[in-house]
Amino acid sequence: MKSIIAAIWVICFAILYLALSFRAGGQMVRPPLAPMRPVTNSYFGIEVVDPFRWMEEAASPEMRQWMKAESDYARAALEGLPARQRILEELRQLDSTLDGFPGALNLAGSRWFYVRTPPPTDVYQLFMREGLKGKENLIFDPQTLRSAEGGHYSLNLFHPAPDGKYAVCPVSRGDRKT
Numbered sequence: 001m002k003s004i005i006a007a008i009w010v011i012c013f014a015i016l017y018l019a020l021s022f023r024a025g026g027q028m029v030r031p032p033l034a035p036m037r038p039v040t041n042s043y044f045g046i047e048v049v050d051p052f053r054w055m056e057e058a059a060s061p062e063m064r065q066w067m068k069a070e071s072d073y074a075r076a077a078l079e080g081l082p083a084r085q086r087i088l089e090e091l092r093q094l095d096s097t098l099d100g101f102p103g104a105l106n107l108a109g110s111r112w113f114y115v116r117t118p119p120p121t122d123v124y125q126l127f128m129r130e131g132l133k134g135k136e137n138l139i140f141d142p143q144t145l146r147s148a149e150g151g152h153y154s155l156n157l158f159h160p161a162p163d164g165k166y167a168v169c170p171v172s173r174g175d176r177k178t
Contacts, residue, residue, distance in 0.1 A: 005094060015087070032069040035062075104157075109164035113139075115155065124155040126169060140169050 036051035057063055078084060103124075106113045110131055115124040126140035142153040151173045160167040 008090075008094060015083075031073045032066060034066055106158070106160055108160035108162060108167075111160070111164035113158060113160045113164070113167060115158070123153075126155060126158050126167065128160075128164075128167075139167065142169075142171050145171065145173075 034052060034055065037054050038049050038051045039053040040047055040049050042048070054060070055063055055066075058067075081087070104113075104115050112129045112132065112134075114127055114129075116127055117124055121143065123141075123143055125138055125142070128137050128139045129135065140155065140158075142155045145153040154172045156170045156172055158167050158169045
């Protein structure tokens with residue numbers, strides 16, 4: 001099953017690459033070129049040249065201008081794909097078949113705690129199961145949290161008590177841990 005999904009992804013990226021390379025009329029289109037300004041550093045006696053060191057300053061006006069040009073190029077090319085909507089629908093369908101495999105398994109007492117992202121969500125939710133064959137119970141969904149400022153909440157991690165009666169679940173709102 002994994003090899004089939006991997007093959008589908010490869011095909012999608014190949015189609016995307018070809019579509020981004022050509023526009024109507026068969027003309028080859030290239031993304032904006034990033035200027036190269038070599039910077040040489042010496043590490044343990046070995047000279048290393050980095051022609052794109054300037055890109056490390058993401059807030060610089062030049063870098064922002066280049067990123068905008070890249071974004072505009074990609075957006076124009078992607079929106080021009082005749083099969084774009086169909087490809088998106090197929091990717092969404094493939095993604096939903098994965099059903100959020102469990103991760104971060106943690107045994108506490110006789111209870112298994114784990115996170116999943118069941119479709120159509122894209123946020124980790126915390127589940128608990130009594131023994132391996134017990135019924136799955138959703139015990140924490142960060143999407144149920146609300147604040148006056150609004151915002152998106154995410155589960156950072158979890159830690160169940162040794163007896164499995166409780167679990168600590170730090171969450172983040174946006175990019176801040178709470």
